[in-house]
Amino acid sequence: MNPANGTSPVTKFILLGFPSLSRLDRDLACSLLSFIYAGTLAGNLSIVWTVLRDPRLQRLPMYILLGNFAWLEICYVTSTVPRMLFDLMNPGVPISFHACFVQFYFFFSTGGTECLFLAAMALDRYLAICHPLRYPILMSPHSSWLLAASCWLLGFLWFIGPVALISQLSFCGPNTLDHFICDPDPLLAASCTPAPWTEQTFSTTSSLQLFITVLFILTSYGLVIRAVLRLPAGSGRQKAFSTCTSHLAVVGLFYGSVMVIYVNPATSGSSGKVVTLFYTVVTPFLNPLIYSLRNKEMKEALRRTVLGGR
Secondary structure: OEOOOOEOOOOEEEEOOOOOOOHHHHHHHHHHHHHHHHHHHHHHHHHHHHHHHOHHHHOOHHHHHHHHHHHHHHHHHHOOHHHHHHHHHOOOOOEEHHHHHHHHHHHHHHHHHHHHHHHHHHHHHHHHHHOOOOHHHHOOHHHHHHHHHHHHHHHHHHOHHHHHHHHOOOEOOOOEEOOOOOOHHHHHHOEOOOOHHHHHHHHHHHHHHHHHHHHHHHHHHHHHHHHHHOOOOOHHHHHHHHHHHHHHHHHHHHHHHHHHHHHOOOOOHHHHHHHHHHHHHHHHHHHHHHHHHOOHHHHHHHHHHHHOOO
């Protein structure tokens, strides 16, 4: 019992998701979500498989980072979608306290790692285009793997403290979370007592990573675009623009939707859930399409591995 109010502490949560959906709407949403999830896995696995199978790509820093990024997207979407599908098929079934916080940690850690990988890929393009003579030394395959490992490590260390702080709060009911994932806002709202310091710590930690990486990315691509515009007109400029626009499209999709939530805290309820659904489900589905369809080298490597040619 909680001595403050005489209620039992919460050991399970119920994710409300979209409670207004009818049974038919739930079935349709479940089918669509299953299709998107399968497409996300297939698209990103094809990139990982192609990079692992093609010796040419294994020597190129951009594809080392891209292969890691594709695997990250698989982890990112898997941290939320299977549970979302379960809740659509079985509304009202609770998730345990520990499972909720495990999802919370992995969702934010993979999301934070995605920010770092997008910054690393922007750095790679900046060095390749703005410092082409030093690029083979600065971004050797060994350096690329060290950079990728650093993104994974820092991404999964970044949120340990804030998530641990929220998990130590007292939750004494109601045990319903008005979301389809274990997100900090509904978790903090379900706490027995206000926790402004914990809330501020999490907000500051998230904002620092988000704004530092997006500022780095925009600065890098600004310098890249300036350098590309100085190149003589021809295939070199076109290839550089094609690669950069693919990366910027991914950055825009991810950061654009995330910024709506963090820059405009008033975005809540159903509109906030829709925005969250976009960057948790739709963006990972579109990323392999953007990289594959706009990248001639990736398409040729995929064709070679499928056909068994070199």
